[in-house]
Amino acid sequence: MAGSLVTLCVVVAASFAVAAAGWSSGTATFYGGVDGSGTMGGACGYDNLYNAGYGVNNAALSPTLFNDGASCGQCYTIMCDTSRPGGQYCKVGITITITATNLCPSNYALPNGGWCGPGRPHFDMSQPAWENIGIYSGGVIPVLYQQVKCWRRGGVRFSIAGSNYFLLVNIQNLAGSGSVGAAWVKGDKTGWIQMSRNWGANWQALSRLVGQGLSFAVLSTGGQYIQFLNVVPGWWQFGQAFTSYQNFDY
CATH class of the missing domain: 2.40.40.10 (RlpA-like domain)
Known part of the structure; x- marks a missing residue:
């Protein structure tokens, strides 16, 4: 008992x-x-x-x-x-x-x-x-x-899809909070362009960016903001993915 x-x-x-x-x-x-x-x-x-x-x-x-x-x-x-x-x-x-x-x-x-x-x-x-x-x-x-908190190996990864007038980017491998709260893209010939969630982890920009090197800025849902400068070279093609050297803490 x-x-x-x-x-x-x-x-x-x-x-x-x-x-x-x-x-x-x-x-x-x-x-x-x-x-x-x-x-x-x-x-x-x-x-x-x-x-x-x-x-x-x-x-x-x-x-x-x-x-x-x-x-x-x-x-x-x-x-x-x-x-x-x-x-x-x-x-x-x-x-x-x-x-x-x-x-x-x-x-x-x-x-x-x-x-x-x-x-x-x-x-x-x-x-x-x-x-x-x-x-x-x-x-x-x-x-x-x-x-x-998420722990990841390597940096944030950007997988590119879309068409000549439509960029669709799947943002992957985030550490910290693990998820994207907001995102921006910048071409060699543009300023920063606000992206919007298309579906899932896919973020879109209704802009012609083919042939330009790309930089991204991401705000995690944990509130951390990182710029991934020149992470995608100008010779990129749809269907390719590029990994940065940076990742999130929160």
């Missing part, structure tokens, strides 16, 4: 500690196969997630977390929550940090839009990432999560 009481007190104390540390409650499923290959691409536009700097530890976010693409690139630490129904499928005491790379859309063929329905904080994680914290046979687990 005394042993059971001590165990109960430890669990309650741990729950209070987690709540105080700023963790939030959600749920998690998995997709993409045992090697995570099915998670490549997605609603952030990163295409090959290894090239973009993110790898297999990624997740699709429900609309309430995805925020119309504003959360693309953000990092979340996730642990399974043994205190809630489904907790028997938890791997206890393990956390995994993932990058938001895709959208898990609501499925209105299911009640309330399914796991990714409106108002539900849900992570549809790559299978390899999910299996760090959950037992495969469970399929869906309750989780605790919090947004954390």
